[in-house]
Amino acid sequence: LCIVESCPSCSVTVLADQFSPHTTSDVAAGMLIPHTCPGTPIHTQKQWFKETFTYLFAISNSAEASEAGIHLISGWQVFKNAPKEELPFWSDVVLGFRPMSKAELQKFPQHRYGQAFMTLKCDCPPYLLWLEKRLKATGVQMYTRKIADLWELQGEYNVVVNCAGIGAHQLVGDEKLFPVRGQVLKVHAPWVKNFIRDGDGLTYIYPGIHRVTLGGTREKESWSLSPNAGTTKDIFDRCCSLEPSLRGAQDITVKVGLRPSRQCVRLQKEVLRQGGVKLLVVHNYGHGAGGFSIHRGTAKEAARLVGECIAALQGFSSRAKL
Numbered sequence: 001l002c003i004v005e006s007c008p009s010c011s012v013t014v015l016a017d018q019f020s021p022h023t024t025s026d027v028a029a030g031m032l033i034p035h036t037c038p039g040t041p042i043h044t045q046k047q048w049f050k051e052t053f054t055y056l057f058a059i060s061n062s063a064e065a066s067e068a069g070i071h072l073i074s075g076w077q078v079f080k081n082a083p084k085e086e087l088p089f090w091s092d093v094v095l096g097f098r099p100m101s102k103a104e105l106q107k108f109p110q111h112r113y114g115q116a117f118m119t120l121k122c123d124c125p126p127y128l129l130w131l132e133k134r135l136k137a138t139g140v141q142m143y144t145r146k147i148a149d150l151w152e153l154q155g156e157y158n159v160v161v162n163c164a165g166i167g168a169h170q171l172v173g174d175e176k177l178f179p180v181r182g183q184v185l186k187v188h189a190p191w192v193k194n195f196i197r198d199g200d201g202l203t204y205i206y207p208g209i210h211r212v213t214l215g216g217t218r219e220k221e222s223w224s225l226s227p228n229a230g231t232t233k234d235i236f237d238r239c240c241s242l243e244p245s246l247r248g249a250q251d252i253t254v255k256v257g258l259r260p261s262r263q264c265v266r267l268q269k270e271v272l273r274q275g276g277v278k279l280l281v282v283h284n285y286g287h288g289a290g291g292f293s294i295h296r297g298t299a300k301e302a303a304r305l306v307g308e309c310i311a312a313l314q315g316f317s318s319r320a321k322l
């Protein structure tokens with residue numbers, strides 16, 4: 001969408017071996033709380049988050065909000081011990097960030113410190129469908145196709161944008177990219193209205209428009225997409241210990257996804273060459289545990305890089321195909 005917006009004369013095609021609801025993005029809780037990636041400057045991470053927050057805030061404040069699955073939500077991040085950094089880099093992007101009062105902390109007897117704020121949440125499958133609908137409305141073609149090697153697209157397209165998530169491990173042989181397996185539960189508990197996140201990042205309760213997401217796990221280098229029954233019980237017990245009313249939750253379903261983790265998002269141009277022939281590539285993958293929180297910011301940067309590729313191609317072809 002960012003490419004279509006910044007380069008309306010481009011013809012854009014989306015190729016994927018899986019579309020919604022069968023992607024990692026469909027599993028995500030979709031909360032806008034960034035994760036810090038050690039390999040990217042903080043000001044860049046903050047800019048990506050701010051652009052994403054601003055974009056989704058406008059949608060949440062429009063008639064599209066419920067179809068797009070985007071809403072504002074208030075809640076708490078609680079800590080057993082106060083974190084080293086009391087003000088995370090994103091504290092002035094989310095709304096109304098403040099330390100919790102002693103009275104509020106009484107709700108969490110095992111925790112000694114907390115942050116209260118309002119942020120945005122995407123219900124991921126409806127949001128992805130909404131994005132697909134907008135893409136199709138602009139004339140973008142979408143085909144189911146598994147790509148074994150980016151080079152097979154040479155000759156068909158002028159610029160290739162690689163947004164393969166964890167699939168990039170095999171597609172471009174990126175050994176720095178590894179899965180961090182996450183299991184979550186989706187439950188019916190409409191009385192839970194506030195989010196609760198343990199600052200250790202393992203346990204969280206995220207109410208969506210229809211279902212509440214209960215998390216989670218972080219299993220490095222595990223490629224298994226099968227739910228684990230013991231883990232389901234453990235997640236449920238941990239969430240009930242934070243929010244005891246969840247004991248009455250019903251209709252529990254389990255989802256597993258592989259976070260595409262890396263020291264930093266790979267957001268860069270590459271020129272592939274075979275013989276005298278070139279293929280321009282823009283990589284945009286490796287968003288780890290925070291892909292929703294920064295998706296719009298990184299997409300805008302990828303679209304800017306595509307613009308640079310098109311400028312380089314000009315004179316070579318009048319209508320670039322992506």
Ligand SMILES: Cc1cc2nc3c(=O)[nH]c(=O)nc-3n(C[C@H](O)[C@H](O)[C@H](O)COP(=O)(O)OP(=O)(O)OC[C@H]3O[C@@H](n4cnc5c(N)ncnc54)[C@H](O)[C@@H]3O)c2cc1C
Nearest residue numbers: 017018025028029030031147165167182257290291292293
């Ligand atoms: C349990 C869990 C909870 C999460 N919660 C949050 C959260 O609350 N907030 C947040 O910000 N982030 C969260 N995340 C992280 C977020 O889900 C990811 O960062 C994000 O979904 C990555 O998106 P992506 O588009 O790069 O990858 P994907 O959603 O995996 O999309 C990649 C696409 O590329 C296609 N593809 C891959 N390889 C090929 C190939 N060879 N040929 C053709 N197509 C290919 C796939 O089929 C797919 O369509 C969570 C993740 C998990 C697992």
Ligand SMILES: O=C([O-])CC(=O)C(=O)O
Nearest residue numbers: 029182201204216289290
């Ligand atoms: O950590 C969170 O709050 C949710 C999340 O992004 C994940 O599980 O990857």
